[in-house]
Ligand code: GUN
């Protein structure tokens with residue numbers, strides 16, 4: 475049995491709760507040991523205490539000087555938009571027309587889809603992300619291509635076919651009926667196959683008819699353990715458009731509520747232009763928020779309000795939203811989230827940023843205990859963070875007086891170079907070339 479054990483010595487960082495609300499939420503073991511058995515966490519703690527529990531002959535990997543923490547969780551990202559990252563436009567709607575739709579058209583070709591999915595997953599793991607909630611395109615073959623690549627790497631990924639049956643080019647349109655039928659077939663094929671999970675994916679209210687939203691809500695009800703992902707209240711022009719398309723709805727969020735889409739495992743990207751009634755409904759229904767700072771700044775969408783979301787105890791998570799987002803790195807994403815919070819008068823602790831990028835994401839997805847921290851039995855998705863990844867980081871992190879300061883410097887200055895290695899279910903999926 476000892477043949478399946480592996481042990482890793484490093485500083486260990488993980489969370490049992492949100493540091494903004496719980497004083498002892500952070501576990502830090504300066505000289506720590508992470509013991510993995512059969513792709514799952516066996517024990518995590520102080521090296522001096524755990525070394526006695528290590529079965530004879532267990533390989534011990536020495537990462538002293540580095541920090542081992544759970545893999546990052548990016549709760550909103552578009553894999554088909556990888557090739558159009560950093561495309562300039564004066565705002566969301568022109569950006570969709572000019573770049574997004576033509577780029578997504580190419581995913582009718584399964585070979586193209588497989589090629590981009592493979593690059594995308596390599597890039598995620600290079601940046602330390604081990605789980606993501608991923609948009610595919612309207613083409614079912616784009617979903618097969620994605621899950622095939624994810625399954626090859628044994629990653630815990632959530633993805634789904636985009637539903638859109640109006641207000642988009644013909645070449646990207648499904649129908650209410652075909653969209654629901656193809657989604658259901660993909661749920662049966664992929665949901666809970668190995669580590670793969672399915673998300674029902676209406677793109678956003680403007681590109682779906684009421685009939686399509688109705689069927690999406692019905693699917694969400696028929697398959698309550700699937701995920702649901704969409705966009706809401708990202709941009710003021712979009713909000714005005716929704717108001718004209720759904721004049722009887724109380725708000726943009728209310729459109730989704732009306733169709734039964736507010737529920738646990740529903741992930742709403744952006745959530746900038748919400749009101750407090752929307753936030754209260756999110757808290758009540760345990761619908762979650764993906765905060766997408768690099769995208770919101772890049773597209774000029776607006777500033778996320780942390781204080782109001784927290785007042786309603788809405789489950790929060792962080793996301794890149796590539797290709798609207800400008801980086802695959804969750805460290806870069808923390809950097810911009812911090813500045814957005816500052817602009818709104820909120821001070822985001824480094825501890826909380828690392829929580830949001832790990833356990834916060836897992837909780838928002840109702841996957842606590844499976845991913846996001848090192849409780850015994852959790853899947854062994856972890857990263858090896860290098861606090862000295864660049865000359866500047868090495869110099870700066872030598873001069874920090876607390877764990878908070880150390881993590882803060884890594885969040886502000888770190889990026890893909892900070893990730894020395896990434897492990898999924900106990901196996902290496904990325905090793906930095908030094
Ligand atoms: N709203 C509808 N589609 C999209 C998309 O692809 N990206 C972003 N950022 N917002 C959207």
Ligand code: ZN
Nearest residue numbers: 550705743795
């Ligand atoms: Zn998006």
